[in-house]
Amino acid sequence: MIKRTVLISTLFLSAFLLFLVQPMAAKVLLPRFGGTSAVWAACLLFFQFFLLVGYVYADRLGHWFDTQQKGWLHIAVLLLSLVLLPVALDGYGKAGWTADPALQVLLMLTLSIGLPYLLLASTGPLLQSFFAEAHLGVNVYRLYAISNIASLLALVSYPFTVERWLPVQRQLQIWSCAYGVFAILSVATVWLYATQSSRWSPASSSSEQGAKHDLPKTSDYWVWIGFAALGTALLVAVTLNITLNIASIPLFWILPLAVYLFSFVVTFDSDRWYSHRLVMVPMVFFPALILLTQRATTSEISLPVSVTINTVGLFVCCWFLHGELSIRKPASRYLTRFYMAVSLGGALGGLFGSLIAPVTMTGFHELEVLTLTVAATAFWVLRKHLGKRLDAYLISTALLLSVVLCAALGVAKWGRNDASTRASMRNFYGVLSVIDAQESNGRLTRRLFNGAIEHGSQVLEPVTDAQSPGDYYGSTSGIGMAIESLPSSPRRVGVIGLGAGVLAAYGRGGDHFTFYEINPQSIQVAQTLFSYLEKTKSKVDVVEGDARLVLTQGKANPDQAKLQLLAVDAFSGDAIPMHLLTLEAFQVYRSQLVENGILAVHISNKYLNLRPVLLGAANALGWEGFHVHSPGDGDRQRGSDWVIMVKDPAPYRNSPWMSNGHRLSAGRLPHGPIVWTDGNNNLLDALAGQ
Template identity: 40%
Template sequence: MILPWFGGSAAVWTTCMLFFQAVLLFGYLYAYGAVRLLKPKAQSAVHVLLLFASVLLLPIVPGTGWKPTGTEDPSLRILLLLLATVGLPYFTLSATSPLLQAWYARTHEGAVPYRLFALSNAGSMLGLLSYPVLVEPYFAVQRQAAGWSAAFLVFCLLCGAAAVLCAGKGKEDAAPQAIPQGGEDMEKPVTGTMLLWTALAACASALLLAVTNHLTQNVAAIPFLWVLPLTLYLLSFILCFSVEGRYRRIFYLPLLAAALGGMCHLLSPGYETAGLVLLIPVYAGGLFVACMVCHGELAALKPHPRHLTAFYLMISLGGATGGIFVGLVAPYGFRGYYELPAGIAACAVLATVVLYRLPSSAAHWARWRGALLLAAAAGTLALFAALGWQVRRDARGARVMERNFYGGLRVSDSGNPDSESAIRTLVHGTIYHGRQFLSPSMRRRPTAYYGPSSGIGLALRSLAGKKPRRVGVIGLGAGTIAAYGKRGDRYRFYEINPLVIRFADTEFSFLRDTEAEVEVVPGDARLSMETEPRQDFDLLAVDAFSGDSIPVHLLTREAFGVYFRHLKDRGVLAVHVSNKYLDLKPVVRLAALSMGKEAVTVETEDDPANAWYGSTWILISGGRALFDFPPLKEAGKPLAARENVGLWTDEYSNLFRILK
């Protein structure tokens, strides 16, 4: 619902995860305080009031006033937006799980409430997996919000009834019988144990977000790669807390060594463009094994149910700590994506600590404990050395490298500086966003996806007779398109990422070298165009991908309506749809048809000699002048329909159906 407002970057997902982890912490803190300080009837009364207050905030639909208005970092706005809309309902949900388990343990002597924790995670996983398959494809966003609100109302009624029933049952000071394996001791857990609870939860949480960031930024921002890591994270909770014995050190610790080593190896040079067949199993499998170790050790350390809420409080504190590290510390403290290497190293250290502090009761394990500790320590040191080498390598190979909310950018030079082939490249993740020859005689040449035979090149050439030309470009990159500018032309770029604007100005010279008048509008392109006067563009290019991620809000029917409002009657809309994993052509075709326009696609191959990349552009217009242009007649091809793809709107989109 809010993803389109903030540029569609993976950091929106990470910031949302951070919010929910933080609210989960406060929910567990409330549950802990209620159980510790209030009598059963008071606990029930307070929670019923909380349920009632949450219902008053329905439905959970943010107002348009929360849309960003400038180029400020959107993290705080996202957190405040979520707090104002879903904050209290989610706080109530998060507090309910530990409270119900505490009430269940109090009213049922000998009960094992931790299985309810596994059950709640199973429900979370069911909702996560069902959303992209059963909800998103068939229901618009507003209906989804209404449906969720109705379901939450039913939950409040059932939970309120349970609270009232539990208030009159059980002895106020009764303690359930001990549970096996780690639950025999009814004494308050020591500080060291509580810190270990927090550290294990923080490590799993940080790895979850770090792996998700790495996959979506450096592999592909496809929905499957957002859902898969969280599914595996929840599955490890379910397996470790549902039945005793699902986690065994003798099996999972050797797997952990292999998993951490495998992920570390894939971070080395040569694997940046490896296929999904290799990357997904290694990273997803490594995350699952690491989470099984962290959550398995947590399950082995679980206290007597009398201390259940304190246990959950420390777990949520760890989860929030991991989220803060990846969501806030890493983007502003690291120049590159180093949270995954840091998470891998932390997991290795934690495994060594666990081996040292918590030796197994098995005799053969105790016999080999010293050797295993030595091996674990040596492996940990080797991991640190390898990861440190990676950080130094990245720094050496980059002319400049910085990172912000929207991702990491890297500028590097290649080739002999004194030769005409020397070139400078702008990279986001593993995707090239612009190139420029360094030679004064060649630096004004258009490169990358914007060569003269590319779709955008043909479109601009078809307008050669129009003087002056007004050109709009959504997505600045290195500013390469400005190379086509002639005296009297006006080029207007829209760019959401302040780092891109700075790099285009300081590291590349396309904007300075062009003969055209150039202006750069900071902020989200669609939001800017919705509020500014009509621009009367002869051509508008949409080229706003971050890495391989797709800004869905720029490809909807409503977005195309905004574009054509700013185009002249016979103006041209050029949409860059090159993507390794998603077929965007049917989406753009339907959007063009909804506007009553014609469209053709232009595909080109790599041309290393000219520094041109293969590209796919779709050119759309309501006039025949574009399609009668001879070079385009030869290069342009009609767009084929795809039956299972529907028209994208602000209320509906489905990335699964356009997977290649």
């Protein structure tokens, strides 16, 4: 009884730590790469790959060594891993190794948590193999469900407790201490179970003698790999679908990953939680519903409904895929090979979503490919178990129609790249598209989209309107009024986030505008497909790199001349990356401004209320903040929200942005000011305040 308790405790703690470190590590790295959702996709690839390495390690130990030998070797490696504690990740560290950001993420994670993560990953299959040898005839796969419950608990606890109340460096310290406890428990477990050194033999369990699945065939391995790869690739795609147009934050990473893990729990805990008859009807609807959320606009479908459909749809698809894995699992003597094949499939799925799709596809198309593949797989597998009754024929027809609908939705989206699409490209930082459209007023307008979010436009015809700023940047917007309120002498303006380069239209002779942009494709688009940068009368510099890093390292203004105005207009999806809204970031901005210069922050947003964050930063800096809302003009100028921050508002008392704006104060906000720091920030505060 004691041995079993110690083993289950070790298994539970290992799985808990394995998944607790995932959002923790990604949160630390997120600022280093501009807050893009692809950081999480690259992290998922690392986690899947090292899960595979851990499973291979567990399998080879059992293959090459007897129980006592593999026990002593594992103890030695566990003790070696303690040398790496406490783990450290520097989100603002130098890249150095490679220019590819995805590879940078993989290398940073490997050097910091590679070995501890490998050992945590290997614990499940290794201890389950010990358990199977000591407790013959017991369903060892229930331990797999227990470990997934621990993983699920870790994921759910992170955004609501750990991230909310603990600075990130303290999180890493506590995790390192917990890993030390895990190492001690692991040594104790291995010590207790290694004393039973009996080896497997064909006659060791009468229940497994002559079992038809006792020796897996090559085809079995391919099926395991295929189902697992589809599940992980779909996880990455659905996560990107949620975060691409909202925000890349732990909460939206964890929701899909949590339902992905929960599908393992229900399918591997007991046979009664999955059957072909249970999964048939949900599989008719949800693959197509996921694709429909891509086509719907925000006026047609709300954020909660979209997120719900995506997460429930992911669960249904993974319930089917992982249920088929559970049905096909081998005898317990081959469990490490089974887990190794499943983890290999997971790594391949992560590789497709994180590295292959961004390189081979010009747009975000993998979701259509994967949902169609899952729907077709479901039709192929489930139709064999329907029988010949009338209702069986109806369900079979419905499954086939679901495949056809998924294909039609995919073709319809791909078909959007018609003559009106001038460019479509994709890289680590997002999906860009440039579309020409004839407006109802007769204007021909070119628009820049990042995902589904517009990031600027320009009138092509009539040409007299080509250099007139519109969208969120028109003359009645907060930023338009702020720029015009600057002294008439040559102006120095910095803009974080290039977009189409619309703000360059405000440049006059003698002015100097500097844009900071992390995405090289955005720079290419602004310089070749829009003419704001080319035709402005001011001097323009475009600095590639994360603005905060560039400003911190002193590369922004080589002549050390300070800015009269700095505009923060960088967006990841529909939200400013969180590392650009922390107190440390605002201190960097202040250092770049002249005495009593203007800081303008663009907070137009469908889902988040960022005013409490801006008020918290203004209070901490001793500044005043003014919220300027522009309703738009129903023509070129869209409704926008900007916060204008200055140290002393007195010199600007006659400025339009002061007369049209409202002073930020706690009385105007539902929850008062919020101060975000690099170590402690949580977007749930902004979601709750919307």
